[in-house]
Amino acid sequence: MEAMTLLFSHQLLSYKPYLRYSFLHEYGHIFTLNETQTKINEELFLEEEPSEEQLKQDKESCKTYYHNGRCSYEDSYLFQYFQRFWADIYEQYQKIDWDNQKEYEEFFFTHEERFFNSYQGTSPPEDIADTFAFFVHSHSSIGAQPEMKYQKIKFFYEYEELVELRTTILENLYHLSIEDEEFY
Template identity: 30%
Template structure:
């Protein structure tokens, strides 16, 4: 039980509740780690906890916090009609505000992609692989190509956990540096890194 207790304590420290406001952590069997932003719930796999999370625990938590931070009900309105310069998630009927992280990320990195890549993903594995092969130099990971929501969450985890690059040359590097324009995120990054450093001895099982 100690690993579950430690996980709950770690989430309570690393997740900024003013921004993400997680209401509950649920352990379930046979699930991938994910968040439900509408119920403000973080779901972690109870039966795969050591295999799935031991090596990548911090990165996974930062990815899911990235979802809570950027896929946030305070940043969008429900609508099936949206201005062209805003990010619009058609399947969820979510139209993002002008100053939301999602709209600003979309404007900087996604607006030139065809509409089909902005929404439900790609119809087949072959199409996904083809999209990745055509654009892999623009993403921090393979998984980031799945959807703009995954791209921003994956990139956010890199922002939180990799050193600052003061001379970005590639699209992935510019994506990571995107978050440095927000003082509140820079401050939270500094807080998280200090907490991780201070807690390293007690979290060795997560590395």
């Protein structure tokens, strides 16, 4: 696995401001789940239907955070994020019966101060991707708020390369609006 691709429908012929959040969320997945951040068991990944035993062994061999065939590197954004914001509730999260919506609702409302929306609580990768979108859209002073959901935004400011990425994204959005002569 050497590349990740973000595909958009051919029906998306022009930039739509309301899609900006989705683009940023999906980009958050790309930079937190790529090969510099996670080790992918390519053999298992390419298997059409891996056995339960194969999946179990792969997961057990991961000493950090494991998600969908990916084992986070110790210094990865996702594992650092997981340790800080999920490690203390992960055992409870793993017990959720996803066929029973009430169980997830109970988990979410028990930990509501950690999330901006209920989708973030569905997994650490969804949480970090959503928080990245909030990071790009939010003013830097928002991290001063005491609730954990704001501390998650502050997390991104600890990485100079992510602050630079945020700046580049915002500058490009500005230039896009000037070139299109539309104010988003």
